[in-house]
Amino acid sequence: xxxxxxxxxxxxxxxxxxxxxxxxxxxxxxxxxxxxxxxxxxxxxxxxxxxxxxxxxxxxxxxxxxxxxxxxxxxxxxxxxxxxxxxxxxxxxxxxxxxxxxxxxxxxxxxxxxxxxxxxxxxxxxxxxxxxxxxxxxxxxxxxxxxxxxxxxxxxxxxxxxxxxxxxxxxxxxxxxxxxxxxxxxxxxxxxxxxxxxxxxxxxxxxxxxxxxxxxxxxxxxxxxxxxxxxxxxxxxxxxxxxxxxxxxxxxxxxxxxxxxxxxxxxxxxxxxxxxxxxxxxxxxxxxxxxxxxxxxxxxxxxxxxxxxxxxxxxxxxxxxxxxxxxxxxxxxxxxxxxxxxxxxxxxxxxxxxxxxxxxxxxxxxxxxxxxxxxxxxxxxxxxxxxxxxxxxxxxxxxxxxxxxxxxxxxxxxxxxxxxxxxx
Numbered sequence: 001x002x003x004x005x006x007x008x009x010x011x012x013x014x015x016x017x018x019x020x021x022x023x024x025x026x027x028x029x030x031x032x033x034x035x036x037x038x039x040x041x042x043x044x045x046x047x048x049x050x051x052x053x054x055x056x057x058x059x060x061x062x063x064x065x066x067x068x069x070x071x072x073x074x075x076x077x078x079x080x081x082x083x084x085x086x087x088x089x090x091x092x093x094x095x096x097x098x099x100x101x102x103x104x105x106x107x108x109x110x111x112x113x114x115x116x117x118x119x120x121x122x123x124x125x126x127x128x129x130x131x132x133x134x135x136x137x138x139x140x141x142x143x144x145x146x147x148x149x150x151x152x153x154x155x156x157x158x159x160x161x162x163x164x165x166x167x168x169x170x171x172x173x174x175x176x177x178x179x180x181x182x183x184x185x186x187x188x189x190x191x192x193x194x195x196x197x198x199x200x201x202x203x204x205x206x207x208x209x210x211x212x213x214x215x216x217x218x219x220x221x222x223x224x225x226x227x228x229x230x231x232x233x234x235x236x237x238x239x240x241x242x243x244x245x246x247x248x249x250x251x252x253x254x255x256x257x258x259x260x261x262x263x264x265x266x267x268x269x270x271x272x273x274x275x276x277x278x279x280x281x282x283x284x285x286x287x288x289x290x291x292x293x294x295x296x297x298x299x300x301x302x303x304x305x306x307x308x309x310x311x312x313x314x315x316x317x318x319x320x321x322x323x324x325x326x327x328x329x330x331x332x333x334x335x336x337x338x339x340x341x342x343x344x345x346x347x348x349x350x351x352x353x354x355x356x357x358x359x360x361x362x363x364x365x366x367x368x369x370x371x372x373x374x375x376x377x378x379x380x381x382x383x384x385x386x387x388x389x390x391x392x393x394x395x396x397x398x399x400x401x402x403x404x405x406x407x408x409x410x411x412x413x414x415x416x417x418x419x420x421x422x423x424x
Contacts, residue, residue: 018138021146023237027215034216035168043209048079050109076193203257221275304365
């Protein structure tokens, strides 16, 4: 174990460096693939590479990466072109085109692999490792090849960063200012194919799509800036490569490639659930908070309307049935909302089941009613929507109007007075 962590064993160094270089290449290019919503294209390319590897082996009789990579690149790039042609010049949608290309190329690759296995060719053993990967068999020569490819990919991304950024976020604008979109798309597709080709030997055609997309998808939950997203994707994929290689070394029966993908998947799941801004847990708490806010503001608005139209303005006390006559709320929700408003100082309980607004509660109720009326007037006077169709929309918008939007609406509508609206 000490040999592993101290990197005394050269084979360990080759595996770690190979996996790191492969991960950096895939995550860098995969970020743009993910942002362009072409994640499945990476899966098609990974499967389409297999016949190229087999053809290169048949023609050269060697498993040297310098011979296999050109063949793999050729069929991988051809698969992206076929997907584009099928989508552009036929009625076939992109997902169907990807499925067709993936199945045809992968089926051809399996057939060629079977032909090789029955041909009696020398040096054929281990060729099937490209299906599931065999990172533990990486050599110093493989690492040098991976390093050159990674350097090429990073240099290309750095050189065309602005162009790829525009292509990913606003292709129409990029075209309008003179960029050759088709050429940029071909270039980015070529880089994607090259990244996939590099990782095939480590994780195989089956799992390569995960290595391409998972780091980018995970990084997207942590930032909205592209350069930060690329950096986070590289860090996540690098850590996963090291952890996966470590698990494979400590437990020899565990393959390296699948463990790298497993660590990536666990990281992605953890991020999807617990990310601080976009995670499922945070979204659940935000949704719950918004529901509670809407309940409280709806109750305050109802109390305000009732107060404005009360027969005895000096004694504006109302019970739960008065509220439920104006707004359809369950007893449980109404009790919870009123208890919260009392604790926050917006309501006072005068006697059993009778409540009244405090000074602060009156101001808040007036504010919500004012926002409701502002939006109704805007919809009827500026968008010319029938008055009987605007109430439900205003019921939602009134809770999310910011002070800036409120001031703008008041200016547009001439600071209208609030008219209490009570259901008869």
